[in-house]
Amino acid sequence: MGKTAEAIAEGVSIASAAARLAIRNRILVETIAHDEPFEVTAFTPFAHDTLIGLAEEQEQAADLVKRQRKKAWGKFTDPDGTHDYRDRDMRNLRRRRRQYAGVAHALRRMADDPHVVRTLIEQSRDAAWGDVEANLQRRLRVEGMRPELDPDYDRMRAARMQSIRLVDLPRLAAHKRHQDEGETDAAPAEPVAPSPRVSGVDVSELES
Numbered sequence: 001m002g003k004t005a006e007a008i009a010e011g012v013s014i015a016s017a018a019a020r021l022a023i024r025n026r027i028l029v030e031t032i033a034h035d036e037p038f039e040v041t042a043f044t045p046f047a048h049d050t051l052i053g054l055a056e057e058q059e060q061a062a063d064l065v066k067r068q069r070k071k072a073w074g075k076f077t078d079p080d081g082t083h084d085y086r087d088r089d090m091r092n093l094r095r096r097r098r099q100y101a102g103v104a105h106a107l108r109r110m111a112d113d114p115h116v117v118r119t120l121i122e123q124s125r126d127a128a129w130g131d132v133e134a135n136l137q138r139r140l141r142v143e144g145m146r147p148e149l150d151p152d153y154d155r156m157r158a159a160r161m162q163s164i165r166l167v168d169l170p171r172l173a174a175h176k177r178h179q180d181e182g183e184t185d186a187a188p189a190e191p192v193a194p195s196p197r198v199s200g201v202d203v204s205e206l207e208s
Contacts, residue, residue, distance in 0.1 A: 004098055011103035015054045016110075016120070022050050023124035024131070032132065043121050044114075051111035051120075055104040062100035069093040 026046055031038045072085035072093065079086055085093060110116045 004095060004102070007099045008102035008106065011058070011099060012106045012110075015051075015058070015103060015107055019047070019050045019054060019120060020124045020127060023047050023121060024127045027125055027128040028131065031128075038125060040118055040121050040125075043124075044117055047117045047121050047124075048111045051107050051117070055107035055111065058100045058104035058107065062097050062104065065093050065097040065100060069097065 023043060023046065026043060027038065030036050030042070036042075068083070068085050069090060072087060072089050075086045076088075077086065110120075
């Protein structure tokens with residue numbers, strides 16, 4: 001495989017990844033946010049149009065390089081910038097244009113192949129479900145976390161205890177004084193006793 005063919009294959013691979021990302025996002029929106037059932041056929045037009053759109057981008061890039069090549073022909077002076085090409089750049093520009101055109105042609109063939117489009121949608125669906133599963137697992141870990149399972153629990157215990165001593169306990173003591181003095185109308189809207197967890201700490205920590 002020559003350098004041009006390798007570049008085309010790499011370009012197709014990158015474009016395919018971009019297409020899968022776009023289709024994955026569409027699946028997430030349609031099936032989860034809008035609570036719609038997943039059907040491959042429902043995403044076929046979007047997948048086809050996505051590939052065509054990527055092909056058109058490559059064709060536009062090829063046209064730009066063609067114009068740059070024409071502009072560079074016969075120029076032998078020093079360039080003024082990165083994209084100020086000269087006659088010595090003609091060969092590279094010609095190769096680059098073939099690469100862009102080759103990627104565009106491959107993407108259009110993919111868009112016209114129902115099997116390729118279906119495979120692309122199924123891969124995007126698997127990626128979307130993987131994202132959902134990972135998010136659910138993270139949420140379950142957070143909501144179901146117990147102190148003894150929290151890897152940062154011991155490290156942050158001192159800070160939490162200081163917060164209780166400097167904030168929660170003085171607040172509770174002030175509230176108790178208001179009650180003892182009969183000034184219940186002026187008492188702040190604070191609980192009379194600490195809840196099972198104060199400032200994110202088990203009350204049992206106060207006994208240790």
